[in-house]
Amino acid sequence: MAGGRSARLGGRPKAGLRQGGRTLVELTLDAVREAAGVVVVGPAELAVPAGVLRAREDPPFSGPAAGIAAGLRALGALPEAPWTLVLACDMPGVARAVPLLLEGARSVPGTDGHISVPPDGRRQPLAALYRTEALRAAYAGQDPADRSVFSFVRHLGLHDVTVAEDATADVDTWDDVRRHHLT
Incomplete structure (x- = not known):
C-alpha cells in the first residue's frame, strides 16, 4: 500500500x-521479496522494480x-496463492512483522489470517497476512471507497501476532519523519 495524499x-x-x-x-518490497507475486498500490509515477504489478485504488x-481491493484485482492476473500479505509502506520497520506473521500461518492453522498487534494492543490491518x-470473500460485492479496512476484516477469524512497537509505527507527521530518521 503506497497511496495516499500525505x-x-x-x-x-x-x-x-x-x-x-x-x-x-x-524497504517494504524487500520484506516481500520471497512472495510469489507482488503488487504495489499507488500512483503511476512511483518507481517499482520490473516484475512488480501496479494498481491504483x-x-x-x-x-x-x-x-486492498485494487491489489486483489491486480493479483487476479497471477495464479492464486493461499495467503495475501498486506503491508503499508509508511511503516519503516514493517519487515520485522513479516516473519512473525508467516510463523503465525504455520503454527496457528485454521484462521482467516494473522494480524500484527504491537504492545499498545491496537490491531494493524495493514501489517497482516x-x-x-477469506479476504476476497470479505470484499465481494462491496464498494470499498472511503471505508475502513476493519469494516471488511472485522468478521474474519484473525489470530493476533505480537510484534515490536517499531514494526507497525507509521509515518504521518514531520515528527514521525525525524523519529524514524527519514529524509
Whole structure:
C-alpha cells in the first residue's frame, strides 16, 4: 500500500521518503521479496522494480480499503496463492512483522489470517497476512471507497501476532519523519 495524499507532510509522498538510502517502498518490497507475486498500490509515477504489478485504488485517494481491493484485482492476473500479505509502506520497520506473521500461518492453522498487534494492543490491518479466499470473500460485492479496512476484516477469524512497537509505527507527521530518521 503506497497511496495516499500525505496531507500532514504537505503532500510529500511517504513512499519516497528514505531511510539508510532506501525508499520506504523499497524497504517494504524487500520484506516481500520471497512472495510469489507482488503488487504495489499507488500512483503511476512511483518507481517499482520490473516484475512488480501496479494498481491504483478507484477512485484515487479513496483509502486503504479501496487499495486492498485494487491489489486483489491486480493479483487476479497471477495464479492464486493461499495467503495475501498486506503491508503499508509508511511503516519503516514493517519487515520485522513479516516473519512473525508467516510463523503465525504455520503454527496457528485454521484462521482467516494473522494480524500484527504491537504492545499498545491496537490491531494493524495493514501489517497482516490474510487467507486469500477469506479476504476476497470479505470484499465481494462491496464498494470499498472511503471505508475502513476493519469494516471488511472485522468478521474474519484473525489470530493476533505480537510484534515490536517499531514494526507497525507509521509515518504521518514531520515528527514521525525525524523519529524514524527519514529524509
